[in-house]
Amino acid sequence: MAEPNAYALPDTTGHWVIRYSPEAWRPYLQLARIDRPIGWQLLLLPCLWGAALAGVAAHRAPDLLQILLFAVGSIAMRGAGSTFNDIVDRDIDLQVERTRNRPIPSGRVTRKQAAVFLVVQILIGLAVLLCFNHFTIALACASLVIVALYPFAKRVSSWPQAVLGLAFAWGALVAWAAVFGSLAWAPILLYAAAIFWTIGYDTIYALQDRTDDAVVGIGSTALFFGDKVRFGVGALYAVALALAVGAVTLAGGGVWAWLGVAAFGCHLAWQVFRIAPESTTRSLDLFRANRYAGLMLFVGLAVQALSDRL
Template identity: 45%
Template sequence: MTAILPDAAAANWVDRYAPQSLRPWLKLGRFDRPAGIWLLMLPGWQGIALAAAEKGQLPNPWLLIAFFVGAALMRAAGCAFNDIVDRDFDAQVARTALRPIPAGLITVKQAWLFLVGCSLTSFLILICLGWVAIGLGVASLVLVAGYPFMKRITWWPQAWLGLTFNWGALLGYAAATHTLSWSAALLYASGVFWTLGYDTIYAIQDIEDDALAGVKSSTRRLGSKVREGVAIFYVLAFVLALAAAWVGGLGPLFLPLLGLFGLHLSRQAFATNVDDGPGALKIFKSNAQAGAILVLALVAGLWTPAGF
């Protein structure tokens, strides 16, 4: 019988409804913790929304669905790869010791098969998105493959995660337009700092165990200045999102919702407490809402009220 993992909700659907035999596999792919799916998918939706707004159109619903499915699968594949590489570290950290591989519920060979299956299914979606998107999708594998090793060689693995998780902003824009632009690049940069902020908050949960295991993180590097660091990252995310809209020629209706996005981020930074692990997890999960607000802001930018 599998245990409810520390960073999963007690009432998560996997532990409540999934057959016992499937639970280790679903937990390997983090389907019991869907926040990561949203955080991987939302940059893609943002890229799609930006491209559509620049054309004065609503986002293509089929592209949105494709990116939702692709994000769920690639997040599962990435988590499996991360757990394969980190299995010895995970066994030393209280929050991760009960994951399927260190807990002995799934072997490394089985995890590799799971990873390949998810990746191949995602590739079938990718090849329908055009050559530019295909090239970006293949290039993203370098970022995905490198991420588990970053915590061994740099104090800023959260920055690498930002580069990886927000690649979807470029991919979504390319899928919608078959090209790239400076506005898409600015949106991507905004997302990198957004992720750097929220994953620094997330790593508060592990700060003591990471120190004992020798795992590096932006949270450990910032120390008592975590709140200030997160605030700086979020200010940069806000300014770069504004710049992306400006370069993309979005309408003024983008601004009120961008202000709400900025307010959400500022409240997160203010509430961040390096001594409050459970609170950090709650703040981290709220970023699904923040990312959705930015999607809506980009969609609103396609309209220009009369008189402007």
């Protein structure tokens, strides 16, 4: 049996999912990024924001069953998106140090096998989606167009992170729609906040690949901002915070919601001051730290919704 680390990517070496899973499962777990949970966590957080903001507006606690469904759906659809991305990017991944050991470019999974696995994950996501109202189902399905465009964005634009933001933030709209069966300005502003937040943290993530991306000829906001990347991320985060303030204002947020917004803003500011473009380790750590930034906003909104109900 091959050693688990033979299949490890640079930032997941020794992950317990790889160590303890059957050898035949490992390439598929890596395709779905199960060994890198930060991806589905960041996809889930806008869903949590939307559910909690809807709770604030409706003066009711967030629905725990809906939150569980969002979690399952986030894992499945993040895996599907990553699998599709790897199918499309197989040649580019082979030229980038951080990605050349992914399952498809390394030859551990064929394109056909990856395509079958993609369909399975989409079906799981669809099964989750059918638990919601018709408006929410239609709204969620519309996001698939953006997801399909994302792998191609970096070939024609320096802002592929913006397309990722449009896709990753969609859960804010879906979660609100799951409660009200419609949209309003509050979730739209929250969606916009999540877009700018995503562009910001994915710019930090892209700092790891600036050299390889420049050689291969693909775009990223990390390359676009160049030496002004700290200013660029700071501006993106400032817009995200301002939009979050607008969303909470329209939803009628109280003191707990504002504490959540304040904590979110402080964490974003801390990230900006900590950016070190030359350090891949620092970039990865700051990227992952966004799970805590997102949770701070969610907790504030959720506690507000609970306190309004009491």
